[in-house]
Structures are given as structure tokens and as C-alpha cells.
Amino acid sequence: MFDNKTQVLVVDDMMTVRMVMVQCLADLGFTNVIQATNGQLAWDAITADNSQVGFVVSDWNMPKLTGVELVRLLRANKKYAQIPFLLATTESETTKVVEAVKAGVDDYVVKPFNVSTLKEKFENIYKKKAPK
Amino acid sequence: MSLAARKIIPSENVRILTVGLGRAELLTFSETLSHFQHEQLPMHLETLVKGAIDSSRSTIKKPEPHIVLVGQPTDDIDIGELAQTLRLQFQQSPIYAVMWDRNKFHRRKLLKNGFNDAFLLPFEISPLKRTIHTHLRKQTEGAIASYRPIRVADLKPETALPFSLAVFLPVNNKYVPFHHAGDTLSNERFEKMITHKMDSVLINTDELPVFYEYARHSSLTERRHRLEDDFRSAMSDFLRGGEIPLLKESEQFVAECSRAIQNYVLEFPRERIADQIFSYMGDIEDHYNHALNTATYCATFSMMLGIGDPEQMGIAGLLHDLGEFDLPFELTSKSTELLTSEERKIYQTHPVRTITMLRELKLPVRGEVLTAITHHHEQFEGGGYPESRMSFNIPIEAQLLAFADRFDYLTRRKSGTPAVGLKESLAYVRQKLLFADKKPVNPEFVQKVLSILDK
Numbered sequence: 001m002f003d004n005k006t007q008v009l010v011v012d013d014m015m016t017v018r019m020v021m022v023q024c025l026a027d028l029g030f031t032n033v034i035q036a037t038n039g040q041l042a043w044d045a046i047t048a049d050n051s052q053v054g055f056v057v058s059d060w061n062m063p064k065l066t067g068v069e070l071v072r073l074l075r076a077n078k079k080y081a082q083i084p085f086l087l088a089t090t091e092s093e094t095t096k097v098v099e100a101v102k103a104g105v106d107d108y109v110v111k112p113f114n115v116s117t118l119k120e121k122f123e124n125i126y127k128k129k130a131p132k
Numbered sequence: 133m134s135l136a137a138r139k140i141i142p143s144e145n146v147r148i149l150t151v152g153l154g155r156a157e158l159l160t161f162s163e164t165l166s167h168f169q170h171e172q173l174p175m176h177l178e179t180l181v182k183g184a185i186d187s188s189r190s191t192i193k194k195p196e197p198h199i200v201l202v203g204q205p206t207d208d209i210d211i212g213e214l215a216q217t218l219r220l221q222f223q224q225s226p227i228y229a230v231m232w233d234r235n236k237f238h239r240r241k242l243l244k245n246g247f248n249d250a251f252l253l254p255f256e257i258s259p260l261k262r263t264i265h266t267h268l269r270k271q272t273e274g275a276i277a278s279y280r281p282i283r284v285a286d287l288k289p290e291t292a293l294p295f296s297l298a299v300f301l302p303v304n305n306k307y308v309p310f311h312h313a314g315d316t317l318s319n320e321r322f323e324k325m326i327t328h329k330m331d332s333v334l335i336n337t338d339e340l341p342v343f344y345e346y347a348r349h350s351s352l353t354e355r356r357h358r359l360e361d362d363f364r365s366a367m368s369d370f371l372r373g374g375e376i377p378l379l380k381e382s383e384q385f386v387a388e389c390s391r392a393i394q395n396y397v398l399e400f401p402r403e404r405i406a407d408q409i410f411s412y413m414g415d416i417e418d419h420y421n422h423a424l425n426t427a428t429y430c431a432t433f434s435m436m437l438g439i440g441d442p443e444q445m446g447i448a449g450l451l452h453d454l455g456e457f458d459l460p461f462e463l464t465s466k467s468t469e470l471l472t473s474e475e476r477k478i479y480q481t482h483p484v485r486t487i488t489m490l491r492e493l494k495l496p497v498r499g500e501v502l503t504a505i506t507h508h509h510e511q512f513e514g515g516g517y518p519e520s521r522m523s524f525n526i527p528i529e530a531q532l533l534a535f536a537d538r539f540d541y542l543t544r545r546k547s548g549t550p551a552v553g554l555k556e557s558l559a560y561v562r563q564k565l566l567f568a569d570k571k572p573v574n575p576e577f578v579q580k581v582l583s584i585l586d587k
Contacts, residue, residue: 014213016181020220023185090216090244112220112246114188 003126004029006054011035011042011070012088013062017111021057021088024115028122039065043073046080053083055122060089060100068103075104084125088113144169146268146276149197149225151175151218156462157203157230157253164261167276171197177209177217184220198271199264200227202247204236211236211373212245219246226267230260232461238373252371254456254464255419259364266337277307279334282343282353283411287333289322294346295339299330307334329553331414352411359396359424362388363450370493382494386447393446397431405432406585410554413543419464422540423450430536433581440500440529447497448504448533455485467546480517483509504529508537513570523574535573535581538565558585 008030012018018035025033034053036042039062046053056074058067065073067087074080087105091097100108106125109117146168150158152175158165173179187194200222205214211229218227229250231237242250251260265278279298287293297311310333311317325333335343344354366388370377377385400408412428415421427449434445456464459482463475471479486505490497507530510516512523516534526534542564543557552560565571565578 014210014216016177016184016213016217017220019181020184020188020217024188027189090246111216112188112223114190114223116191 007032007052008055009053011058013037027115038062039070055084057086071104147197149200151202153203156465180217184217187221196222196225200225202229204231215245215247234457235374239368258418258420278337281332282335286347286353289319292316295342298334355396362392389447397428414545417544417546425540426536429539448501452505455482458485500529503527504533508533511572512574531574535577
């Protein structure tokens with residue numbers, strides 16, 4: 001099971017997709033959810049002094065900084081390298097999946113998503129990240 | 133899923149949902165929609181988000197519509213966001229965009245964000261109708277068929293036809309079987325088709341490969357289908373929400389048009405050139421058909437008359453009305469005879485709009501193509517537009533395109549009207565083009581072409 005006290009950062013340039021994601025996360029028990037409209041703003045939120053972000057769910061294609069560029073920045077920085085990162089995107093080609101995994105995402109969900117697929121993805125990531 | 137387990141849906145239970153389709157679009161598809169249950173949603177993002185949230189949170193899947201048709205979004209809605217929201221709500225249904233504003237129409241973006249296909253009106257009405265039927269045929273296990281016309285000229289009497297045929301009865305608004313696969317098409321039946329002025333019959337799209345194989349040495353139908361498919365695919369890559377394509381993309385578009393004209397119009401035995409023209413006559417009135425027909429007539433007339441470069445004239449035919457994309461759909465969905473004088477004035481800007489569009493998209497088309505398009509509505513004995521030029525002041529390529537354009541206008545068939553035989557059709561062309569008070573096109577061209585077609 002995952003810890004739903006964690007603060008989740010939802011990153012998507014589309015307001016409607018963020019709204020749906022926030023509702024799905026609420027169904028999974030996540031009440032501490034913040035939002036960003038692109039990768040750059042997400043980076044600013046994560047690196048802020050008082051940041052509590054403990055999980056990132058991000059779109060890929062966004063202005064300023066993409067989801068994959070964001071995860072690369074996080075993985076390159078010791079302080080943020082361990083933050084769980086789920087990419088939710090319309091990109092479904094194998095080459096794209098490989099690119100995202102290489103960049104450091106923990107899992108990948110192809111839109112359209114629903115509560116049960118998100119639950120599965122969260123559980124997988126927590127299982128992977130759990131101390132052995 | 134096994135065939136036995138698959139549920140066959142009767143057509144009256146098929147649900148089509150339209151989202152934000154305007155009055156003109158609904159009118160265009162009223163005949164198709166009338167066969168099924170039709171539900172409507174407004175183009176209202178908040179309502180759609182609610183639907184998306186309900187659908188994504190629900191563990192029990194609600195039955196989705198069999199098809200979702202989505203109209204032109206309002207200015208405050210981003211098409212990518214619209215597509216993703218709808219896809220979150222309808223995770224299984226095919227969702228098709230039906231739009232008329234080319235500056236917002238970006239097929240790749242729409243497809244990437246969750247639409248199954250996107251159609252730009254007024255040109256793509258027929259491909260959309262065909263797509264709807266093809267999808268429903270699969271869902272209903274053939275109870276709803278998807279047909280495509282094939283030319284009667286491609287059938288050989290006294291041979292067994294390895295495919296079934298159907299005809300459409302416009303009065304009853306339904307398809308009926310006409311020929312069963314494996315049966316011989318008797319001479320008598322074939323003659324009957326000719327006397328009944330049937331220039332085309334319908335084939336189930338599933339059986340098209342069998343038909344292509346059957347008629348592979350002479351198929352006019354296959355050439356026509358391939359011309360249409362290639363042109364649509366070239367256009368698909370090209371219409372990208374007003375983005376200016378890269379030079380190499382523009383070059384590729386023109387090269388694809390040239391190749392389509394070369395392969396499917398010009399590479400045809402010269403002695404059968406009249407058959408090729410006959411096979412295009414009597415097509416149902418439709419913007420797409422008009423572009424393909426005019427391209428074919430313009431290229432073949434160019435060969436017959438020895439005027440202009442047939443390939444370039446074919447390209448002029450394909451592109452000559454693209455400016456209609458930039459006119460309101462309420463106007464282009466009307467028959468030109470029904471336009472008010474105000475609307476007519478707007479409509480008459482389309483040749484100039486076409487040129488503006490071709491320049492804006494930086495299409496490397498030749499000068500003679502641009503000239504032909506600019507002046508294709510000038511009339512030989514005056515009264516045309518945009519410059520009201522007369523006789524030999526009209527560039528010769530434009531005279532040729534005007535003839536091809538008019539020839540299609542006079543020989544095409546209005547939806548729901550009976551077919552007209554070739555002879556009558558040619559007599560009508562002669563009457564309208566040679567015996568008019570003010571001859572609209574160069575009579576010398578008309579006489580020469582008709583003398584070849586009359587043989």
C-alpha cells in the first residue's frame with residue numbers, strides 16, 4: 001500500500017486533465033495535492049525551500065520544460081533523485097517509453113487513465129521504492 | 133473476443149453522440165444520423181470535464197456511444213485539451229473531429245491527443261461518412277454495411293464475379309443486395325444496368341481487395357480510390373492549424389499531388405481516355421469528388437487538346453477550390469444556386485483565397501497552376517470573376533480549368549436524384565456550353581473534346 005499522506009505534485013498544461021487527475025488522486029486518498037502547469041513551474045515548486053513534494057505525476061509535452069526534461073533534472077540532483085515520478089502522457093510508441101524510462105521515470109501511464117490504472121501504478125512505484 | 137461471444141448491435145440501438153456540432157454540420161449529416169439514436173452535448177468544457185471525472189473515477193463502465201462526433205471548438209477551447217478531455221470520458225468509443233476552420237485544424241495534434249481521425253469540412257464529408265459506416269460495420273458484424281462505389285465499366289459480363297454487389301435506393305433510403313458473390317453476371321443483367329444508366333454499383337469495403345484483384349488490369353475504380361486516398365493523405369499531413377510548413381514539407385505535398393496525377397490519371401492507355409472520363413461522370417455532388425474529377429478532366433482534356441502540361445493541369449484541378457476552406461461552412465455547405473446575392477459575393481472570392489492560401493503555405497506550384505486557379509471562374513464571353521476578362525484575355529490554362537470545372541458541374545449527380553445516361557449527360561454539356569447566350573467556356577475546346585467523347 002502507498003502512503004497517501006504524501007504531497008503529490010500534478011504537472012500538466014491542460015487544466016481539464018489536472019482536474020480529472022486531482023479527483024482520481026482524491027479517490028485514492030491523496031488530499032495533499034498541488035498543481036503546476038509546466039515543467040519549469042514544477043521544478044520551482046520541488047526546489048522551493050519549504051517544499052514537501054513527495055511524488056510527481058507529470059505530463060510529457062508541455063511548454064518551457066517537458067516532463068522528461070523535468071525528470072532528468074531531478075535525477076541529476078542528489079536531493080531530488082529519489083522522488084517517485086509517474087509520467088502520464090499520450091505518447092505510446094515503444095521508443096518514447098524507452099526514452100522516458102532512460103530519463104528516470106519510475107512508471108509510465110498512457111492517457112486516457114482511470115482510477116484503477118493509477119492505483120496500480122502508484123502501488124508498483126511504492127513497491128519498487130520500498131526499503132528491502 | 134470470439135465471434136460467437138461478440139454482440140451484434142441492431143442499427144436502431146447504435147448511439148451516436150455529437151458534441152458541439154453546428155446547425156449546418158448537423159444538416160449535412162442528417163441522413164446518416166437519422167438511422168441511429170442521436171444524442172447531443174454542447175461544446176462546454178465544464179460539462180465535458182464533469183463527464184471525464186465521472187468516467188475516470190467510476191469502476192463500473194457505463195456503456196459508451198458507438199461513435200462520438202465533435203464539432204469546431206469555440207475560441208476559448210484548445211483542441212488538444214478538448215481531445216484529451218473527451219478521451220478521458222470516452223475511453224473506448226471512436227472519436228472523430230468534424231471541423232471547418234483550417235486555422236484550428238491540426239490533424240496530427242488531434243490524433244495525438246486522442247481523436248481517432250479528424251475531418252475538415254466541406255471537403256471531407258464523404259470520407260467521414262465512409263469512416264462512420266466502416267466502423268459501425270465492424271461493431272454490428274456487418275448488419276450495418278460500409279460500401280464504396282465501383283464502376284460498372286470495370287465489370288465483365290458473362291463471368292463469375294467473386295464479390296457481392298449492392299445498390300442504394302434513394303427513395304427508400306436503404307441498400308439492397310444486387311449480386312451474390314460467385315454468381316455469373318449475365319449479359320442480360322449487364323445490359324440492364326447500362327439501360328438503367330447505372331454507372332456505378334456498391335461493393336462492401338471488406339470485398340474491395342477481391343475486387344481490385346479481379347479488375348487489376350483495367351480497374352478505373354481502383355485508380356479512383358487510390359487517387360482519393362493519396363490526395364487525402366497528402367492533405368492530412370499538410371493541414372496543421374495554420375502552421376506554416378517547412379519548405380521540404382511543401383515540396384513533398386506538391387510532389388505527392390504530382391505522383392497521384394501521374395499514377396492514377398495519366399498512366400492510362402490513350403485509347404481508353406474516353407472511358408476514364410466516362411467513369412468519373414455522374415459522381416455524387418461533393419467537394420472531394422469535385423476536386424478529383426476536375427483534376428482528372430483537366431489533365432485528360434490537356435492531353436486531348438494538346439494545351440498545357442497535363443500533370444500541372446491535374447494539380448490545378450486538385451487544388452483549385454482549396455480557398456473554400458476559408459469560407460464559412462454555412463455558405464460552402466449550400467448549393468451555389470441557393471446562395472443569396474450577398475453570399476454569392478463572398479463565394480466569388482474563393483479563387484483569390486485559394487491563391488492566398490497556396491502562397492501562405494509556400495506551396496511550390498508552377499506559375500501556370502496559379503494563373504489557371506486565379507481565373508478559372510472567368511467566362512469566355514464575359515461576366516465571370518474575379519476580373520471579368522473575356523476570350524483570349526483569359527490565360528489558356530485558366531480556360532482549360534474552367535472547362536474541366538464546368539464539365540464536372542454539369543455531369544455530376546445531386547444526392548437523391550436519379551442517374552443520367554452518358555449520352556444525355558453529354559447532350560446537356562453541349563447545350564449548356566455551346567448554345568448558351570453567353571458561352572461560359574472556349575467553344576473550340578468543348579467541340580474538340582465532345583467530338584472525341586462522341587465516338
